[in-house]
Amino acid sequence: MIRALRRRFLLIAMASLAGTLTLLCLAINLGYRHMLTQRADAAVEMLHQTGGAFQIPDAPVDPAAHGGFQVTPETPFETRYFIVHLTENREVTEVDAEHIAALDRQMVVEWVGNILDGGKHSGYTSYYRYGVFAEPDGGTTIVVLDCFLQLQGAGGVLRISLLAAGVCLLTVFLLLLLLSRRVTRPFVENLERQRQFVTDASHELKTPLAIISANTGLLSASLGENQWLESTRAQVGRLDRLIQNLIELARTEEALPDEAAAPVPLGRVAERALEDFRPLAEAAGKTLDGRIEPELVLPGVEDNLARLCALLLDNAVKYCDEGGAIRLTLARRGRWAVLSVSNPCAGLDAAQLPRLFDRFYRADSSRARSSGGYGIGLSTARAIVARHHGRLTARLSGGTVTFTAVLPLFSRPPERFLHR
Structure with a gap:
């Protein structure tokens, strides 16, 4: 559980940071590209209005004055462009290609044809x-500006921003990886205190229950059996079973040390559980x-996994519809073992599925009480699966509920556990 909490914390934190950096990179690069396009459009507009020449300002320009297009004495020499004039019938009448070296007249005419075929004004x-401009005489003027250096700069900004975002993500991930243990420590300590409290309280309750049970026996021997003593004895037994279940739940929620894990032949464990519960199912009129x-x-721990199979089968036998068929399957799925127990349960609402693993939750309290349930069996099953680094889910389809435990297998099982 603690590992899952740390992973979830890392995942949420990194997803939030990645989303923020993605939006930041988009804003920077789209804004920079928009600014370059606006400057280029301003230069194209100026060349059209001035007939193909830049007007040099008398006063010196300040690069920090504003972000728009500004003309300096060097602008005519560092700006590459060409201008083409066409008639109303799209016939080229004049080509000004003196300010560009990469294209000759024939290439300029081809570019103009491609621009006109696009049907756009810019x-x-x-x-x-x-930029395509309509003239008063019905003709057309096309001004084309070389933006290679500007677009190359935009590409550089994109690469730098992506690199910076990647470095930030890696740095934050390493920091979170180091600090996540400290961040989750209060939760871990609180969880440990809760487990210890449940264990201690359960053990403390055993003594008065044992005294009550002994006193009930003495009263029964001296006064004879009556409904009050029988009721007291039944409630003592019920509390004793509840305490045992609480202790079991607290223990199964503890982390499984590596040295405590041993190879477990899950197939044989499931076979034994199937044989143990088959008479109970048949006695209840189910298959x-x-x-x-x-x-x-x-x-893993064989006792835990045997208890997992027993809990799932016990739940299925209790809540299966009358005359229904219960089915247990165990199969390999890649590196995982998939254990599923399904049974028809027409009275179950799909909205109840997320709460089935909550402690003391019963979808049908009347049936649970009559069958002796406490609402913590599935909580214990999920704790066992989580302890073995797996996941337990519930699914309802066509009136049939299926509990599926997915558990990691050995990459190469020891030979002695395959053929003994």
Whole structure:
């Protein structure tokens, strides 16, 4: 559970940071690209209005004055562009290509054809920004500006921002990995105190219950049997079983030390549980069968896994519809063992599924009480699965509820556990 909590904490924190950095990178790069496009459009507009020449300002320009396009004495020499004039019938009448060296007249005419075929008033074609302007005489003027250096700069900003975001993600991940244990420590300590309290309280309750049980026996011997003594004896037995279940739940929620894990032949464990519960199911007018893959060995505690099978089968027998069929399956799925127990349960609502693993929750309290249930069996089953680094889920389909435990297998099971 603690490992799952740390993983969930890391996942949420990294997902939040990744989303924030993604939005930041998008804002920076889209904003920078928009700014470059606005400057290019301003330059194209100026060239159209001035007939293909930049007007040099008399006063010196300040680069920090504003972010728009500004003309300096060097602008005519560092800006590459060409201008084409066309008639109303799209015939080229004049080409001004003196300010660009990469294209000759024939290539300029081809570029103009591509621009006109696009049908747009402005846009990019390759790394050129163009503007199409309608003239009063019905003709058209096309101004095309070379933006290679600007777009190359935008690409550099994109690469730098992505690299910076990646470094930030890696740095924060390493820091969280180191600090997550400290962040989750209060929760771990609180959980340990709760477990210790349940264990201590359960043990403390055993003594007065034993005294009450002994006194009830003495009263029964001296006064004879009556309904009050019988009721007291029944409630003492019920409390004793509840205490045992609480102690079991507290123990199964403890982390499983590596040295305590041993190879467990889950197939044989499931077979024994199936044989033990088949008479109980038949006595209740229900059928129980299974399909078990035998050679599945996983690391864990055999008693815990036997208890897991017993809890799932006990739950199925108690809550299966009258005359229903209970089915247990165990199969391999890649590196995982998948243990499923299903039974028809028409009275179960799908909205109740998330709460079935809550402690003391009973979907049908009247049936649970009549069958002796306390509402912590599935909580214990989930704790056992979590202790073995797996997951337990519930699914309702067509009136049939299925509990599925997915547990990690050995990558290479020891030979002595396969053929003994």
